[in-house]
Amino acid sequence: MLPPVHPQTLADVSEDDLLALIFPSLPTNDSVLVGPGDDTAQLATGSGAVLATTDAMVLGRDWRDEWSTGEDVGRKCVAQNVADIAAMGGVTTGLLITLVAAPETNVAWVQSFTKGLVAAAGEIGVAVLGGDLSSAPAGVRMISVTALGETEVPVVHRSGATPGDxxxxxxxxxxxxxxxxxxxxxxxxxxxxxxxxxxxxxxxxxxxxxxxxxxxxxxxxxxxxxxxxxxxxxxxxxxxxxxxxxxxxxxxxxxxxxxxxxxxxxxxxxxxxxxxxxxxxxxxxxxxxxxxxxxxxxxxxxxxxxxxxxxxxxxxxxx
Amino acid sequence: MLPPVHPQTLADVSEDDLLALIFPSLPTNDSVLVGPGDDTAQLATGSGAVLATTDAMVLGRDWRDEWSTGEDVGRKCVAQNVADIAAMGGVTTGLLITLVAAPETNVAWVQSFTKGLVAAAGEIGVAVLGGDLSSAPAGVRMISVTALGETEVPVVHRSGATPGDxxxxxxxxxxxxxxxxxxxxxxxxxxxxxxxxxxxxxxxxxxxxxxxxxxxxxxxxxxxxxxxxxxxxxxxxxxxxxxxxxxxxxxxxxxxxxxxxxxxxxxxxxxxxxxxxxxxxxxxxxxxxxxxxxxxxxxxxxxxxxxxxxxxxxxxxxx
Structure with missing residues (x-):
C-alpha cells in the first residue's frame, strides 16, 4: 500500500478506531478488577474496592455559554459521571474536578460553576475531594471530572446479556x-x-x-x-x-x-x-x-x- | 465600595485566591478521610481506603511540541500524578487518562503519547484503568490524569511539621x-x-x-x-x-x-x-x-x- 499523502489526523479516524489503537497496549496489574471498556473501572483497595470513571466537557463542544450557565455546566458534569458509576450498580462517594480555563474567564462564571457542582453533588451526598486548576489558551474552557464510588453487589458489566433477556x-x-x-x-x-x-x-x-x-x-x-x-x-x-x-x-x-x-x-x-x-x-x-x-x-x-x-x-x- | 468597571477575570486573581473562593463551599461526607488541600484526597472504600489525585497538562502552557515529544508528555503526566500519591506516603495502583485534542492532531502523536504513558506506568507496576477522549477547538490539546493509590501506613499530611523538625x-x-x-x-x-x-x-x-x-x-x-x-x-x-x-x-x-x-x-x-x-x-x-x-x-x-x-x-x- 502506498504511504498516505498527509499524516493521518484524529479527524480521519473514529473514536472507536482510536480507542482500539490505544487499548491493547495499556498496562494492568493485580489490583485491576474491571479494566478499560466498561462504564467505569474497578480497582481493589486493600480489602475493599473502588469504582472509578472520568468524563470531560469542553466549551463549544459539550456546551455553549449562550445556552448553558456555569451552574448548568457544574450540574451536568456531576450527572454524567455519577450516571457512569450507577451504570455499574454503584453509588458515587467522591468527585475530583479539574478546571482548565483561559485567563479571560470571568470569576463569576467559576463561582456559578462551583454553585452547580456543589448543589448537584450535595443533593446526592457526594463529596468533592479536590481537583486541579490550570490556565488555557484564549477562548478555551474545559472541565474534567473523575467520580469514585462503591457497590455492595457485584458490578454489572456490559457483556452479560444473553438471548432471552x-x-x-x-x-x-x-x-x-x-x-x-x-x-x-x-x-x-x-x-x-x-x-x-x-x-x-x-x-x-x-x-x-x-x-x-x-x-x-x-x-x-x-x-x-x-x-x-x-x-x-x-x-x-x-x-x-x-x-x-x-x-x-x-x-x-x-x-x-x-x-x-x-x-x-x-x-x-x-x-x-x-x-x-x-x-x-x-x-x-x-x-x-x-x-x-x-x-x-x-x-x-x-x-x-x-x-x-x-x-x-x-x-x-x-x- | 464602587463596583468594578469590568467583570473580574481569572487573570485578576491568583490561583490561591481562586481556590479560597471555591474550597469553603465543597460538600463532604463520611467517606472522606482526607479532603481538598493536600497532595491527594483519601476516600474510604468499605473496609479499605483509596488515595486519589488529579493533574492536568495543557499544550502551550505545560509543554511545547517543539521541545517535548508525545512520549515525553505521556511520561510526564504519569510522573506528576504518581509523585502526588508518593507525597502522601502511598503507592499508585491505577491511572485514568483523559485526552482532549483538536481534530487536526496527528494520530502518530497520540500513539507516541500512549507509548510514553504505557512505559512510565508499566515500569512502576501502575495500571491504566481507562479514561475519556474528547475533541477540542483547533490548536488545543490537553491531558488530565487521575491517579489512585493506597498506603499501608497512615498518610502524611502537609500540616504535621513542628518546631525542631x-x-x-x-x-x-x-x-x-x-x-x-x-x-x-x-x-x-x-x-x-x-x-x-x-x-x-x-x-x-x-x-x-x-x-x-x-x-x-x-x-x-x-x-x-x-x-x-x-x-x-x-x-x-x-x-x-x-x-x-x-x-x-x-x-x-x-x-x-x-x-x-x-x-x-x-x-x-x-x-x-x-x-x-x-x-x-x-x-x-x-x-x-x-x-x-x-x-x-x-x-x-x-x-x-x-x-x-x-x-x-x-x-x-x-x-
Whole structure:
C-alpha cells in the first residue's frame, strides 16, 4: 500500500478506531478488577474496592455559554459521571474536578460553576475531594471530572446479556436531544422542560443499584444514543438487541409536539440522556419504574421491529 | 465600595485566591478521610481506603511540541500524578487518562503519547484503568490524569511539621527548571541530561512510603518551586521553615555550569521537579538518600539563612 499523502489526523479516524489503537497496549496489574471498556473501572483497595470513571466537557463542544450557565455546566458534569458509576450498580462517594480555563474567564462564571457542582453533588451526598486548576489558551474552557464510588453487589458489566433477556431502561428517552434541537432552532420556549433537561440532566442514579440487586445481566448509561449504546451491550455480550417499535412509540409521541419529525431521531440516537439501560433475565426481574423496550436474541447488532439499525449518535472525532 | 468597571477575570486573581473562593463551599461526607488541600484526597472504600489525585497538562502552557515529544508528555503526566500519591506516603495502583485534542492532531502523536504513558506506568507496576477522549477547538490539546493509590501506613499530611523538625528532600533540585531554561535559551546541548529531566521527570516515588515509615511529620512533592512548596508546609503546619544556604549550595553549584547565574533561582523557585520534600522529627529519622536542607522553627513563612523568602514559583493565572 502506498504511504498516505498527509499524516493521518484524529479527524480521519473514529473514536472507536482510536480507542482500539490505544487499548491493547495499556498496562494492568493485580489490583485491576474491571479494566478499560466498561462504564467505569474497578480497582481493589486493600480489602475493599473502588469504582472509578472520568468524563470531560469542553466549551463549544459539550456546551455553549449562550445556552448553558456555569451552574448548568457544574450540574451536568456531576450527572454524567455519577450516571457512569450507577451504570455499574454503584453509588458515587467522591468527585475530583479539574478546571482548565483561559485567563479571560470571568470569576463569576467559576463561582456559578462551583454553585452547580456543589448543589448537584450535595443533593446526592457526594463529596468533592479536590481537583486541579490550570490556565488555557484564549477562548478555551474545559472541565474534567473523575467520580469514585462503591457497590455492595457485584458490578454489572456490559457483556452479560444473553438471548432471552429483556431490555429495559429507567429515566427518560430523547429529552436532552430534543432540548438541544429546540435551542438550535431558537425556539426554547416551546418546551422549556426539555431545554432544562438538556442543560441540567438528572439521571435515575438510584436505579443502578436497584437493577444490580434485581439481577441485571448488562447495564450502561445512555451517553451517545439508544442505538449506539445498546449496540455496545450487543457487541460486548455477543448478542442481538431487538427493539420493539410499539414500546418506543409513547416516548417518541411525548416529544412530537415540541420537535415534530425529529422526535424519532431524538429517541433513537439522542445522546447525553444518562438514563440507565439494562438487560434482565426475564420480565419478572425488571424493577418497578423501568420500561421494557425489547428482548435479546441470537446474532449481532441492534434491530428495530426486525430492521437493522446503523450507527447514529455521537462520535467525537468523525468528520 | 464602587463596583468594578469590568467583570473580574481569572487573570485578576491568583490561583490561591481562586481556590479560597471555591474550597469553603465543597460538600463532604463520611467517606472522606482526607479532603481538598493536600497532595491527594483519601476516600474510604468499605473496609479499605483509596488515595486519589488529579493533574492536568495543557499544550502551550505545560509543554511545547517543539521541545517535548508525545512520549515525553505521556511520561510526564504519569510522573506528576504518581509523585502526588508518593507525597502522601502511598503507592499508585491505577491511572485514568483523559485526552482532549483538536481534530487536526496527528494520530502518530497520540500513539507516541500512549507509548510514553504505557512505559512510565508499566515500569512502576501502575495500571491504566481507562479514561475519556474528547475533541477540542483547533490548536488545543490537553491531558488530565487521575491517579489512585493506597498506603499501608497512615498518610502524611502537609500540616504535621513542628518546631525542631528537620527539613529534607529526596531526588533532585532545580534540574527541571534548568532544563527549561536551556530550551528557552536555545542551548539544550549544553546539558542534555537537564533537558531530559525537564521533559521526562522521574521522581523518587519509592521514597514516599519510606519517609512515611520513618515518621515524616509533613510531606509534599515539589511541583511549584522549593520556596513556594515549603511555604505550603509552613502555612499548613503553622511554623517557619528555615533553609540553610550551605546545604543548598552543592545543588546550586551542580547547575551553575549549565545555566550560570540562574542556578540559584532554579533551585529555589524552579517547578515541576516532583522531588519529595518532607519534615522529620530529628536527623536520626531522616532516611538514607535524603538530603537535609534546614530546620523547622516557630513563626511563619520560609527563611533562607535568616532572610524571609517571597513567593516565586508558578502561578497558573497571576498576570
Amino acid at each position: 429483556v431490555i429495559a431502561f429507567a429515566g427518560s428517552l430523547g429529552r436532552s436531544a430534543a432540548g438541544l434541537e429546540l435551542l438550535q432552532r431558537g425556539t426554547p420556549d416551546l418546551a422549556p422542560e426539555l431545554v432544562a433537561y438538556h442543560c441540567r440532566p438528572r439521571a435515575a442514579y438510584e436505579q443502578g443499584p436497584v437493577a444490580a440487586r434485581c439481577g441485571a445481566t448488562a447495564m450502561l448509561d445512555l451517553s451517545d444514543g439508544l442505538v449506539r449504546d445498546l449496540g455496545r451491550i450487543a457487541k460486548a455480550s455477543g448478542v442481538r438487541a431487538q427493539l420493539d417499535g410499539a414500546a418506543l412509540a409513547p416516548f417518541v409521541e411525548a416529544l412530537a409536539t415540541a420537535v415534530g419529525e425529529e422526535a424519532r431521531a431524538c429517541v433513537l440516537t439522542g445522546g447525553e440522556e444518562h438514563s440507565l439501560l439494562a438487560t434482565f433475565p426475564d420480565r419478572g426481574a425488571v424493577p418497578e419504574g423501568w420500561h421494557v423496550l425489547g428482548t435479546v436474541g441470537e446474532g449481532a447488532g441492534v434491530v428495530l421491529d426486525g430492521e437493522l439499525q446503523h450507527g447514529g449518535g455521537w462520535d467525537h472525532f468523525a468528520g | 528537620v527539613i529534607a528532600f529526596a531526588g533532585s533540585l532545580g534540574r527541571s527548571a534548568a532544563g527549561l531554561e536551556l530550551l528557552q535559551r536555545g542551548t539544550p546541548d549544553l546539558a542534555p541530561e537537564l533537558v531530559a529531566y525537564h521533559c521526562r521527570p522521574r521522581a523518587a516515588y519509592e521514597q514516599g512510603p519510606v519517609a512515611a515509615r520513618c515518621g515524616a511529620t509533613a510531606m509534599l512533592d515539589l511541583s511549584d518551586g522549593l520556596v513556594r512548596d515549603l511555604g505550603r508546609i509552613a502555612k499548613a503546619s503553622g511554623v517557619r521553615a528555615q533553609l540553610d544556604g550551605a546545604a543548598l549550595a552543592p545543588f546550586v553549584e551542580a547547575l551553575a555550569t549549565a545555566v550560570g547565574e540562574e542556578a540559584r533561582a532554579c533551585v529555589l523557585t524552579g517547578g515541576e521537579e516532583h522531588s519529595l520534600l518532607a519534615t522529620f522529627p530529628d536527623r536520626g529519622a531522616v532516611p538514607e538518600g535524603w538530603h537535609v536542607l534546614g530546620t523547622v522553627g516557630e513563626g511563619a513563612g520560609v527563611v533562607l539563612d535568616g532572610e524571609l523568602q517571597h513567593g516565586g514559583g508558578w502561578d497558573h493565572f497571576a498576570g
